[in-house]
Amino acid sequence: MAWKCQNCSTEIEESSFEVCWNCGCERGQAKPPESKTQALKCLRCDSAMLELGSKELHEGTRWGAIGNLGELFVDKQALDMFACASCGKVEFFLPSAGER
Numbered sequence: 331m332a333w334k335c336q337n338c339s340t341e342i343e344e345s346s347f348e349v350c351w352n353c354g355c356e357r358g359q360a361k362p363p364e365s366k367t368q369a370l371k372c373l374r375c376d377s378a379m380l381e382l383g384s385k386e387l388h389e390g391t392r393w394g395a396i397g398n399l400g401e402l403f404v405d406k407q408a409l410d411m412f413a414c415a416s417c418g419k420v421e422f423f424l425p426s427a428g429e430r
Contacts, residue, residue: 336360347382351413354380370421372414379412384425 333342337355348357355361370379388406409422 333357349380349382351380351382352415354382370412372417372419373421374419375414375417377414377416379414379419379421382411382413384408385411385422387422 334340335342335350335353335355336358337360338350338353340350340352342350342357349355350357370381371377372379386406386408408425410425411420411422413420
C-alpha cells in the first residue's frame with residue numbers, strides 16, 4: 331500500500347519503507363529527523379545521502395507452498411540503507427558500522 335510523505339508530498343510506492351526516499355522524513359511525520367550520524371556523501375554525484383532505516387534482507391527465494399514459514403530457515407542480514415535523492419544511488423551498510 332502506497333503512502334504520501336507529509337513533508338515533500340512524494341508518493342512512496344511500497345509500504346515496507348517507513349522513511350521517504352526523497353527527504354528522509356519518517357512516515358506520519360511533518361519534517362525529517364535530525365541526523366545523529368555524520369552525513370554520507372554519494373560517491374556518484376557528491377550529494378548528501380538520506381538514511382532510509384534498516385532493512386532485513388534474506389538469501390534465496392521464497393519457498394513456494396510453505397511461504398513465510400520457509401523464512402525461518404533462511405539466512406537473514408539486517409542492513410542500514412541509504413539513498414541519494416539526486417541520482418538514485420542506493421548503498422547498504424552493516425548496522426552501526428563505523429561507530430567507534
